[in-house]
Amino acid sequence: MSNRVHEIRNHLTVVVSNVEAFRDGIVDPTPERLTTILDELAQVEILLREISSGERQP
Amino acid sequence: MTAMTGRTVLVVDDEPAVVEILLRYLREDSFNVVYAPDGPTAIDLFERHHPDLVVLDVNLPGFPGTDVLRRMRSVRNVPIIMLTGRADEIDRVVGLELGADDYVSKPFSPREVVARVKTVLRRNERAEVGTSPHERRIGAITLDPVAHEVRVGGKSVTLTPTQFKILNVLCSHVGQTLTRDQLLEHVTADGDVFDRTIDRHIANLRLRIEPDPANPRYIVTVLGVGYKMVNPS
Numbered sequence: 001m002s003n004r005v006h007e008i009r010n011h012l013t014v015v016v017s018n019v020e021a022f023r024d025g026i027v028d029p030t031p032e033r034l035t036t037i038l039d040e041l042a043q044v045e046i047l048l049r050e051i052s053s054g055e056r057q058p
Numbered sequence: 059m060t061a062m063t064g065r066t067v068l069v070v071d072d073e074p075a076v077v078e079i080l081l082r083y084l085r086e087d088s089f090n091v092v093y094a095p096d097g098p099t100a101i102d103l104f105e106r107h108h109p110d111l112v113v114l115d116v117n118l119p120g121f122p123g124t125d126v127l128r129r130m131r132s133v134r135n136v137p138i139i140m141l142t143g144r145a146d147e148i149d150r151v152v153g154l155e156l157g158a159d160d161y162v163s164k165p166f167s168p169r170e171v172v173a174r175v176k177t178v179l180r181r182n183e184r185a186e187v188g189t190s191p192h193e194r195r196i197g198a199i200t201l202d203p204v205a206h207e208v209r210v211g212g213k214s215v216t217l218t219p220t221q222f223k224i225l226n227v228l229c230s231h232v233g234q235t236l237t238r239d240q241l242l243e244h245v246t247a248d249g250d251v252f253d254r255t256i257d258r259h260i261a262n263l264r265l266r267i268e269p270d271p272a273n274p275r276y277i278v279t280v281l282g283v284g285y286k287m288v289n290p291s
Contacts, residue, residue, distance in 0.1 A: 006117070006143045010073060012165035017079040020167050026082050036075055 004047045011040040011047075066090040067175060068109035070100040070126060071141060072118055076168075080113070083168045084175070097121025104130050111179055113171060114158075115141045127156055137178045141166065194229045197290045199267055199276060201229050210267050220245050221263050224256070228277060228287035237284040260285055 015037050021027045067089045071077045074095070081091045092107045094100035097118050104112065112130060116123040127138055140161040159178045162171050193202045198211040203226050208215045217225065227236065227244045238256045245256070264271040275290040 002144065009143045009164040014073065014075045016165045017076050017168050020169060021079045021082065024083075024169065026086060026168075027079065040075075 004051050008044050008047050011043045014040045015044075064088070064090060065110040065179060066092060066107055068092045068094065068100065068103055068107065068112045070094045070097070070112065070118065070123065071115040072096060073115075080168050080171060083172050087172055087176075089175070097123070097126045100126050101129055104136075105133070109136065111137045111139065111175055113139050113141065113175065117143055124156055127158060131157070137182050139171070139174055139178060141171075196229055196232055196287060197276065199229070201225060208267070215266050217263070217266060220259055221266070224259050225263055225267070228285065232287045232289055235280045235283050235286040241284065256285075 018027070018033055018037050022029045022033075027033065067084055069077055069080055069084070069091060070093075071080070072095050077093055077095075081093060084091045092103050092109060094103050098121060100112075100114070100118075103109075114123045114126055118126065123140065127140070130136055130138065137159045140156075140158040141164060142161050143164045159182070160174050162174055193200055195201075200209045201207070206222065208217055208222065208225065223244050224241055227241060241256050245259070260277060261271075264274050264277055268274050268276060276287060278286050278288055280286050
């Protein structure tokens with residue numbers, strides 16, 4: 001559980017860094033970067049699903 | 059921030075998508091940046107580039123960030139900001155055990171990291187400029203025996219060589235009563251031999267360093283014995 005939470009934080013760091021950089025004009029929101037963000041969010045979703053299924057199995 | 063121009067920051071993190079952006083933010087602020095994806099590279103670049111500050115991920119594959127920190131600190135006391143993914147790491151990282159200068163928790167904002175970098179650098183540079191290793195500080199008085207400087211409340215004070223010597227001796231023995239003879243010993247070395255002149259030197263010193271020379275708070279008279287430097291705070 002704590003490992004997955006840790007992984008989620010790592011994926012979110014990529015998302016936050018990119019979005020903040022778009023806002024600050026540090027990088028452009030290219031299709032590649034937007035795809036990276038979506039991939040990271042997909043990973044977060046998988047991890048959340050694993051965590052909640054883990055909770056259901058005692 | 060022009061003040062930070064030319065400072066070198068070493069970033070150690072194994073997530074390229076995060077590092078790339080962090081480096082761009084740092085460059086935007088005129089920092090030189092060096093990047094290492096793992097511990098061994100970090101140590102190597104640390105030795106070759108002499109960074110002014112290190113941003114270090116705690117969780118590096120294989121070679122933990124905590125070991126990287128210890129290795130760097132054994133070489134030199136470089137400021138280090140840790141990137142942590144777990145709340146339970148924070149105490150260990152910034153506590154006595156590892157002594158990082160600061161930490162940023164994931165998910166972090168790159169802007170926040172840059173702000174911390176500047177704060178830590180400023181804090182460290184102020185500390186370096188503010189206190190020479192020889193400096194003595196008693197209340198508002200700062201005495202630097204190497205630079206031969208005395209400041210009271212930050213303002214430079216001019217003293218004669220004899221006055222400086224007396225003050226230096228007193229400052230090296232805060233709280234300890236020194237007899238006139240003991241003080242005289244330090245002064246007579248360069249031929250200032252007049253016996254009872256200590257009292258006059260002390261009176262002149264008080265005029266220069268005491269907020270109220272008539273009621274001395276630093277150099278107090280110990281009746282029948284001599285003088286003593288006290289810390290009024």
